Amino acid sequence: MPQTSTAPAAGIQSPETPGPAPFESWGRYPTYSGKIVPLNWQGDFPAATAGIHNGALPVGMGRSYGDVCLLKDGNLLLTTGMNRLLDFDPATGLLTAESGITLAQILDFAVPRGFFLPVTPGTKYVTLGGAIANDIHGKNHHVAGTFGSHVTQFGLMRSDGTYRLCSPTENPDWYSATIGGLGLTGVIPWATLRMKPIVSRKIDYEGIQFHGIDEFLDLTRQSEKIEYTVSWVDCVSTGKNFARGVFMQGDHSSVPDELKPSPEPKLVFPFDAPGFALNAFTVSAFNTVFFHKQMKPRVTALQDYEPFFYPLDKVLHWNRLYGKSGLLQFQYAIPWDSAREGTIAILGEVAKSGLASFLAVLKAFGDVPSPGMMSFPQPGITLALDFPIKPNLSFPLFERLADMTRDYGGRLYPAKDAAMTAPQFQTFYPQWEQFARYRDPMLTSSFWERVTGDSPTL
Ligand SMILES: Cc1cc2nc3c(=O)[nH]c(=O)nc-3n(C[C@H](O)[C@H](O)[C@H](O)COP(=O)(O)OP(=O)(O)OC[C@H]3O[C@@H](n4cnc5c(N)ncnc54)[C@H](O)[C@@H]3O)c2cc1C
Numbered sequence: 001m002p003q004t005s006t007a008p009a010a011g012i013q014s015p016e017t018p019g020p021a022p023f024e025s026w027g028r029y030p031t032y033s034g035k036i037v038p039l040n041w042q043g044d045f046p047a048a049t050a051g052i053h054n055g056a057l058p059v060g061m062g063r064s065y066g067d068v069c070l071l072k073d074g075n076l077l078l079t080t081g082m083n084r085l086l087d088f089d090p091a092t093g094l095l096t097a098e099s100g101i102t103l104a105q106i107l108d109f110a111v112p113r114g115f116f117l118p119v120t121p122g123t124k125y126v127t128l129g130g131a132i133a134n135d136i137h138g139k140n141h142h143v144a145g146t147f148g149s150h151v152t153q154f155g156l157m158r159s160d161g162t163y164r165l166c167s168p169t170e171n172p173d174w175y176s177a178t179i180g181g182l183g184l185t186g187v188i189p190w191a192t193l194r195m196k197p198i199v200s201r202k203i204d205y206e207g208i209q210f211h212g213i214d215e216f217l218d219l220t221r222q223s224e225k226i227e228y229t230v231s232w233v234d235c236v237s238t239g240k241n242f243a244r245g246v247f248m249q250g251d252h253s254s255v256p257d258e259l260k261p262s263p264e265p266k267l268v269f270p271f272d273a274p275g276f277a278l279n280a281f282t283v284s285a286f287n288t289v290f291f292h293k294q295m296k297p298r299v300t301a302l303q304d305y306e307p308f309f310y311p312l313d314k315v316l317h318w319n320r321l322y323g324k325s326g327l328l329q330f331q332y333a334i335p336w337d338s339a340r341e342g343t344i345a346i347l348g349e350v351a352k353s354g355l356a357s358f359l360a361v362l363k364a365f366g367d368v369p370s371p372g373m374m375s376f377p378q379p380g381i382t383l384a385l386d387f388p389i390k391p392n393l394s395f396p397l398f399e400r401l402a403d404m405t406r407d408y409g410g411r412l413y414p415a416k417d418a419a420m421t422a423p424q425f426q427t428f429y430p431q432w433e434q435f436a437r438y439r440d441p442m443l444t445s446s447f448w449e450r451v452t453g454d455s456p457t458l
Contacts, residue, residue, distance in 0.1 A: 023076050026319055027065035028326030029389055029418055032072040032446060040081035042098065042189035046159045046442070049075060055444045056159075058187045060127030061102060064134065065329040066418030067446040068182050074444070077187060079129050085109060086190060093195040094152065099129030099188045106193075108261045115195035116252065116305070118150035122361075124310050129188045134415040135180035135375040137365070137382075139228035139309070145368030146377055148179035154191035159442035168371070177438035180372025182414060184439045184448060200257035203228070203250040205303040212243045213344055219247040220364040227251045228308070235350045235360040235385060243347050245362065250308055262306055265316055322388045328418055330401055331384035333365055334410035339381035342408030346401055350385065353397050357385040374435050376413045384416065395419060414447060425451035 022033055037048050037056070049056050056075040070076075079100035087096040093115055097106065103117055104124040110116065119138045126136070135148040144150070153167035156178055164186075166175040178185045210216050216231060223229045226249045233245035312318055319327060334342040343362070350357060360383065367379040387394055398419040402412060411428035412420050426432055432452065439448075448454060 023059065023062060023070070023078075025066055025069050025418075026063050027328055027418060028319060028322070028324070029328060030067055030070065030072075030446065031326075032067075032070050034071050034074050034076045036078050037075050038078045038081050039100075039187070042082060042155070042157070045077060045157050045187045045189075046161055048077070049159060049442060052442075056442050057445045058129065058133075058183045058443070060100060060130035061125050063123055063126045063130065065327070065416045066414075067450065068134070068414050068417070069130075070446045071444065072446050072449075079127060079187070082189065083127075087192075088113075090115075093197060094192055095195050096190060096192040097128055098190050099127060099132075099154075101128050102126065103128070103131065104262075106195075110195055111198070111201065112259050112261055114197055114199065114259055116198045118194055118196050119144055119147040120309055122310065123313050125313065128191055128193065129183075132179055132188055132191060133181055133183045135370060135372040135377075136415070137377050139230045139363070141368070141377055142224065142229065142364055142366030143227055143368070145366070146180075146370045146372070146375055148371045148375065149368060150194045151179065151371075152192045152194055154178070155189045156186040157189055158186045158440050174438065176371060176373045177435060178372075180370065180375035181435070181438065182374065182445065182448065184443050184445065186440045186443070198252045198259075200253040200255060201259060201305050202253035202255070202257055202302050203305055203308045204253050205248070205250040205301045205308060207299045207301075208247045208249075209297045210245050210247050211241075213340055213347075216243070216245065216247065216362060217340065217364075223247075223249050229363065231362040233347070233360045233362045233383070235347050235357050238351050242351065243344070248308075250303070252305075253302060265314060322386075325389045325391075328387050328389055328394055328398065329384060329416035330387065330398060330419075331382060331413040331416040332401075332405040332410045333376060333378050333380055333382045333413070334405065334408045335378055335380040337380075338408040338410075342404065342410060343381050343383060345408070346383065346404055349401060349404065350397075353393075355387055355390065355393055355397055357387055359386040360384070373431060373438075374414075374429060376411065376415070378411070380410070382413075384413075414451075417447070420451065422451050422453060 039045055052075055054074050055071055056077055057071040058077040058079055059069045060079055062069050082098040082100040085097045103126055121136045121138055131147045132151055135146045137146050156164045156166050156174055164171045164174055208219060210219055229249045231245045231247045233243055362383050365377045365379055365382055370377055402420050402424045405412060406427055
């Protein structure tokens with residue numbers, strides 16, 4: 001396996017006191033201790049869990065924000081030791097690797113050989129297995145669909161010792177249940193991903209200021225053929241600055257250039273910031289600076305892929321900026337019929353709440369069908385917001401925003417969630433009972449138990 005990129009420690013935090021090692025999700029909320037059971041070889045499961053009666057859950061880098069990667073008082077099957085590259089065919093771009101390999105490790109191997117990930121999220125520190133289990137999306141969703149659309153096959157191991165090869169033609173129902181299956185259908189030991197050819201690390205970038213959702217929608221229509229599009233939106237300002245933002249778009253450069261691996265990240269956020277560090281004032285100042293950082297209405301640049309795709313990875317553990325109480329994310333997808341009205345209403349509600357969101361990301365999802373039964377993306381608008389946790393304020397706001405999402409016909413993203421209620425989840429994902437038939441009886445998560453009231457049936 002490629003060794004060049006040392007991925008930062010996974011969700012595992014070094015314990016200061018003896019006892020079960022805490023495994024944190026990225027939002028650091030909720031905090032649950034679970035026993036960590038490392039899986040270093042594909043054959044370790046199910047033997048490593050023999051005799052356990054309190055449930056288990058495969059986990060990767062813990063880059064999910066909420067509790068899809070947590071299991072209170074259960075066993076976390078840590079897959080990051082299963083990170084070997086198994087096969088690569090430069091003629092087809094097909095790369096096979098164990099599921100605990102990170103996208104950073106795949107990039108270190110593939111970029112110097114002229115290949116890039118077909119779909120990437122906003123951090124490269126996620127595992128192949130985690131990317132499949134949440135069927136993640138990236139800035140090219142409108143042309144490429146979700147990550148799962150590029151996974152040609154994978155293995156699936158169940159706690160009863162059975163093993164299945166899953167692909168669109170082999171065990172297609174298991175393929176569909178496992179992509180976006182939240183780690184509940186079994187452990188994915190390995191997968192094959194179709195990589196895309198590139199000739200340069202560079203992205204032909206263009207940043208365009210917009211003022212309001214209608215200008216955002218105009219830019220979205222004009223950029224249909226551009227591979228990557230995403231927008232930062234100011235969700236604090238009201239009045240004439242309401243929903244102003246920067247529309248960022250780019251394509252891989254077609255001019256051949258040196259394809260070297262990325263340098264190691266050097267900056268680490270060193271401590272938990274005090275609770276007052278992020279407040280309405282600092283966030284409002286950040287939003288104003290970000291908007292004006294792009295001095296001209298339109299800016300073009302030839303940019304390395306690192307700052308284009310992974311600006312936040314530059315500072316490892318930036319989630320500590322939110323202090324020990326952590327952060328919550330809220331991400332919806334509202335279908336086109338009501339996407340404009342829903343987005344204006346939700347941004348209005350956020351601005352009115354005074355609960356500042358530091359990072360607000362707006363994007364149009366395309367209509368490439370997702371292969372997963374439980375996949376989150378659907379054609380329309382998606383908005384992702386980060387909030388520091390303020391117990392008496394954040395949760396009532398989240399409940400209101402989730403209800404508004406439901407009323408506009410949308411749904412929330414489990415990978416980012418720690419707050420949706422069981423009735424909300426079951427409305428967003430009416431197919432959940434059909435999906436539940438594929439759940440491995442040993443596997444469960446705090447998310448699943450919260451949104452279904454279900455528990456392991458051992
Ligand atoms: C800064 C940042 C930016 C992000 N940007 C995006 C984005 O743009 N788009 C997007 O879609 N997501 C985004 N995410 C979310 C992230 O991509 C997903 O939560 C991803 O699934 C995390 O992968 P992981 O390896 O950390 O898995 P974990 O968070 O540890 O686990 C995620 C899920 O995968 C399951 N799982 C893990 N490994 C296996 C396995 N081997 N077999 C079966 N199930 C398994 C777990 O049970 C769990 O349900 C972002 C997260 C961060 C922190």
